[in-house]
Amino acid sequence: MRLTVTPPDEPAGAASHYRALERLYEAAPVNTLFPSRLEIPGEGRARLIFQVERAVFHAAGAAHGTVYFKMLDDAAFYAANTLVTDRFLLTTSFNLHFTKPVREGEVIAEGRWVSGRKRVLVAESRLVDADGDEIGRGTGTFMRSRIALSGLPGYADRR
Template structure:
């Protein structure tokens, strides 16, 4: 049952416009309480100094933590309430992998953390966020199929 939920979340992620139009080399693997997002880095993600823009770090870390949380929330789409990022080193090529983990829930919030690694296993950034359930059910109309 949960495995079907994970596959539907993966398909929803991969079919999102931002992933089909901009981040076209994205990969995703979701299991209970965990999500891995991969991205091959291209120059189109660079800022003026020749390394990836901070928005790319944010997207990968937030997506990984988000889907780790949504893996344990099976009835609704979650939303990012807040997310903090800590940058460690610039990236100008290769493959990045963001690993997100569901940490805990309290009241109406869920906490997820994520670490972003380069292809050599070096951490390039990490982050943590608070997520809340939306009123949007997980249905085929939003790509959950």
Template sequence: MDKSHYEKLEKVYLDAKINTQLFETTTIKVEDGEAQITLEVHDKYFHGMHAMHGAVYFKLLDDAAFFAVNSKVPDVFVLTAEFNIKLIRPVAHGQVKAIGKCIDSTNNKLIGSAELYNEAGKIIAKGTGQFVRSKIKLPS
């Protein structure tokens, strides 16, 4: 793939209102087989015990793995077929970074994983998933 493919994927991510209005501090960087997403932790993402809700962990992990996998697919969007996470520790401040990697992109077997880190560089969650090619063409 070339840099324009990765930039196209970054634009798709940042064009989604959920990523720029609800998660307005989000950033993304896509490279060959890898994606990094950052987010400033804010209390609007907290559950009742004042730490970031697991749904936000899931979103960041799934998105990072998704875009790492899609970096290997030049023509269509991939879709998440299955994604499992393991929550390791809570986070209530600072910036978090999800690093996704494409584990396998042969034929129909698209597998990605991601790790979520707190500002101190400690892993706070992990995820792995299976993705499938859709019929939705990437924008040109």
């Protein structure tokens, strides 16, 4: 028997929503291209663990900027979507700042909700390499879509 413990300050429904978002991430076809795992520790926060491989390098031997965007956008997006339990969010804008080349290995993307709860939400994220150095950061704006989370593959699945 598997026992799930919910922290006292997190309602049980919130924990269920977070696990459903993690399943939604896992079910997205694009994530078969990027070895990664989503963890949602609580409201307004998300953490992605990525394995950067040489297959995503540009000609100069570091990860292409699309990889930065994918990691930063996903971390900020899921941090924001922890506050929205009925609708899928859409990225309406995202600003990136590259501070160091992404090389092979594990990269952590940490997302944090900043503001907004109704129609538009703002979240930020940062990338940290295996040495603990920040390698990029971003800020995104996300809006509620008409797409119900409950109808998306992965979200409603119970394992």
